[in-house]
Amino acid sequence: MNPLDKENYKKAFLLFTEKGDSIRSGFAHPFRQKQNYCATDGTALIWMPATIIELDYLEQEKPDIGAVIPKNKTHNIVINIAELKAKLIPNMIDEELAEDVETKCKNCKRTGEIECDLGFSHDCVECDGFGTISSVYKKSTGNKIAFSGKIFKLYGVIFQYCQLKRLVDACEFTSVENITKEYGEGLEGNMFNCGEAKVLIMPVRYDTDDEVTTIF
DSSP: OOHHHHHHHHHHHHTTSOOSSSOOTTTSSOEEETTEEEEEOSSEEEEEETTSOOOOOOBOOOSOGGGTSOSSOOOOEEEEHHHHHHHOOOOEEEEEEEEEEEEEOTTTTTSSEEEOTTSOEEEOTTTTTSSEEEEEEEEEEEEEEEOTTOEEEETTEEEEHHHHHHHHHHHHHTTOOEEEEEEOOTTSOEEEEETTEEEEEOOOOOOTTSOEEEOO
């Protein structure tokens, strides 16, 4: 397998790692566990036999992927990735960036202290003694992005857009044209055979008045 294939597999695995400021240990990067390469953020999982390709992922015992991988197959539904992608049309929303802003505490006039009725100084209760108050404001960038929470029905199971999108992206990175759903109903994790790799994605709960787009 050439170096480009390795890089594409790495891109596919990174799609399933946890992102954000409060990343949990063991979820932030792909890893090797027993005879598999794995990556998970707790709501989706990708794994592949380590015999397929050599990747520089370190051995890791937790999270235990063997505990969540279905032991049997209940389905044999073939899905064409190009058709799935064509029907996976998201709602576009304004992109917003969070910005931390510090403002002067009006209660203590930025001193961080207030004087009680007995004449003693105490930390200001409004700013906890810092003299400033931190607030988070969301500012529009002027760009449009896909709404990750839009929900779709795929063979009777409800998924968020973000889950199906990374399933499609992973297949495109690894040149997989058709996948096979092998397991999953209701709120169970759904397992898909994606060429050399397998992917498990979690469905989502929804209200009956939510807008649901049926794909297949």
